Structure formats: structure tokens, C-alpha cells
């Protein structure tokens with residue numbers, strides 16, 4: 225049986241203008257056909273035809289900067305806040321929340337004990353349902369550097385130390401390598417522009433990662449460190465708290481991805497609600513204006529922007545969930561709504577190495593789809609009105625009466641997000 229969505233507005237994620245009066249045909253796990261309804265294949269016996277009445281169909285959202293075991297406030301010294309099994313189950317629960325709120329793919333960018341790979345495996349093997357996951361293992365940091373107070377980071381020193389740390393992540397099954405080149409917000413006693421990994425160490429990370437076909441994503445703030453990262457061949461800049469026009473031009477020229485994580489500095493109420501300490505709030509506040517100004521420089525220079533939050537994809541922020549709020553913030557940096565949707569789908573799929581499989585609505589790709597009530601390519605706030613979430617053709621959330629599917633139901637457990645207050 226195929227599901228045929230008719231009378232919809234097709235936003236394919238490539239940045240192409242939306243197609244009105246479109247049809248999308250889902251067969252099994254795949255998109256079998258999509259395009260203008262006048263050219264659509266006729267339904268066969270047994271096909272389910274769903275008239276969407278002008279609603280939009282678009283690719284499932286990506287969130288490419290997530291720590292599924294996130295717990296706020298951060299401790300100031302490294303302590304394990306969770307027993308390992310509990311940590312893995314909590315991460316899985318949050319992955320479920322992500323997909324039920326529209327994030328069908330998650331890039332997990334620093335976790336303890338390789339628990340991200342356990343969650344990825346249980347979903348990829350079809351043991352349990354969940355979003356598509358790409359995993360880094362631990363974030364690699366300089367000894368005493370950014371994240372030394374977090375279980376999700378692994379300290380290393382020297383060229384040999386960093387080489388070994390990269391190889392350990394690859395051995396465990398890392399899809400990509402995450403490093404923290406500079407200071408940041410969540411560790412006391414450092415500035416986001418402080419460079420903590422030396423150039424020879426940085427080059428060693430990139431050399432070993434690239435030789436093993438892994439990209440390097442680097443937590444980086446500050447003009448000088450961003451330029452050094454681009455020169456060393458880093459593939460993806462995370463946060464980009466502060467950089468000038470020249471650094472922006474270098475990223476655009478090199479094809480370096482940029483994941484702004486604007487939620488980190490623009491959504492201070494979220495941090496306050498979760499009891500974040502004054503020192504961290506002060507750092508976020510101090511970085512806020514220059515962060516958004518820098519991302520505007522990146523957008524203006526044509527840097528490839530992706531969607532990531534650092535917050536849980538499903539957590540409530542400003543009346544919606546973090547993944548969607550970040551897309552709205554991207555529009556405030558100068559992307560059009562259509563470009564912001566491309567950032568959260570096509571571009572983010574590309575940085576995950578998943579563009580051949582998903583990230584756009586095209587025949588032959590996996591059916592990772594959202595149905596949206598409204599026109600998010602014109603009015604980004606319409607993205608809040610998700611009526612259906614599908615991944616690999618399976619329905620994880622459904623508010624359409626024409627479709628007889630319950631979505632993912634966990635009796636007695638609310639999967640709408642906001643687990644901070646409830647789960648510990």
C-alpha cells in the first residue's frame with residue numbers, strides 16, 4: 225500500500241521555490257514520486273490518498289548539535305551525574321522526544337562512555353524506533369580545556385595524544401570527530417575566543433580523521449581560532465561565537481559548514497529555568513550580541529549554515545521546541561525562511577553525510593517527511609504547526625484525521641519534550 229499526499233505545497237529542501245498543488249507518493253520506506261499533481265501517477269487499488277488541503281510537505285528537520293545526556297546546571301568539576309545504563313536510557317527517551325517533535329535526524333556531538341553509539345545501534349538495527357543518529361563519541365579537548373568539567377569530553381595533549389584520542393573514537397564507531405578548539409560558555413575560567421588546542425595537535429586530528437573518511441567538527445569561537453581551523457582543514461565550525469568578515473570569507477571559500485547554535489546565547493530564559501549559575505549566564509549574556517552579529521557576517525558571506533541547538537531538540541523554548549526555535553533564529557541572521565529550511569534539512573543532511581539518503585524530498589530518498597499547516601517557506605513561524613512526522617515511511621506523530629495512525633504512543637509517558645524537570 226502506498227500513501228499518496230495530494231493537494232499539498234511541496235518544499236523539497238533544496239532551496240527551490242515551493243511547488244503548489246503538488247503530490248508526494250510514499251511507498252514502503254521511500255518517496256516513490258513527488259512533483260506537480262498534474263503529472264502525478266494515478267492511485268492504484270489499496271493506495272491511501274490523503275488530501276492535505278494546501279498544507280506543506282517538507283523534509284524532516286535535522287538538529288546537528290545535540291548532547292542527549294545534557295544536564296543543567298553544569299557541574300564545575302567532572303562528576304558522573306548518571307549511572308551508565310540510566311544515561312543510555314535517558315538519551316534514548318530524549319531521542320524519541322526529538323522525533324515526535326519533528327527532528328527526524330540528530331547529530332550527537334559529545335557523549336560519555338560511547339552511549340551515543342548504543343542509542344544509534346538500537347535504532348539502526350530496528351530494535352526500537354527513533355530518529356536517524358550520527359555519533360561522535362567523546363568530544364576531544366585539550367587537557368584542562370573547554371568541557372573538562374563534562375563527562376562527554378576526553379582530554380588529550382600533544383600530537384600523539386590527540387592522534388590516539390581520534391583513533392579511539394573511530395575504533396568505537398564514530399561517524400565524525402568532535403573537538404573543542406577554544407573556550408566556551410559552559411566551563412568557568414576561560415573565554416570563548418581562548419585557543420586551547422595547538423596547531424600541530426589540530427593538524428594531527430584533521431589528518432587522522434580525514435585519512436579515515438571522517439569529518440572534523442570543531443567547537444570554535446574567536447576570529448583567530450576560526451581562521452586557524454579553516455587553514456588546518458576543519459570541516460565544520462560549531463557555535464562561531466565571534467568572527468570577522470575575513471574569517472567569514474575564508475569559511476565560504478573553503479566550504480566550511482557553520483552550526484551557529486544561537487539558542488545558547490539568545491535563549492537565556494531557558495538557562496535560568498534550568499538553574500544555570502550566574503557565571504555561565506554572564507558569559508552567555510556577554511557573548512550574545514557579537515554571536516548573532518558574527519553569524520550575520522557568515523550568512524552575508526555565503527557560508528553554508530546548518531541547524532543545531534546544543535539544547536535538547538525537544539525542549540520547550542519560547543513557545544516551541546529548540547530545533548524549531550533555532551530555525552527561526554537563523555531567519556533573524558539574514559537567511560530567508562526558504563534558506564533557513566534548507567539549512568535545517570539539505571545542508572544539515574550534507575554535514576552528516578546523509579544527503580544521498582535523506583534531507584530533501586526527492587524520489588528514491590527515504591520518506592523522512594513533515595506535514596505543516598501553513599507556509600513555513602514564507603512565514604517561518606508556521607514551522608511550529610507540525611501535523612505529521614514520518615521517518616522511513618513510519619508515522620511517529622499524527623494529527624491528521626484523514627490518516628489512521630496513532631503515531632508513537634508511550635502509555636503514561638508524555639513525549640512532548642521538556643524532560644529536565646521530570647527525569648532525574
Ligand SMILES: [Zn+2]
Nearest residue numbers: 289291333534
Ligand atoms: Zn555542544
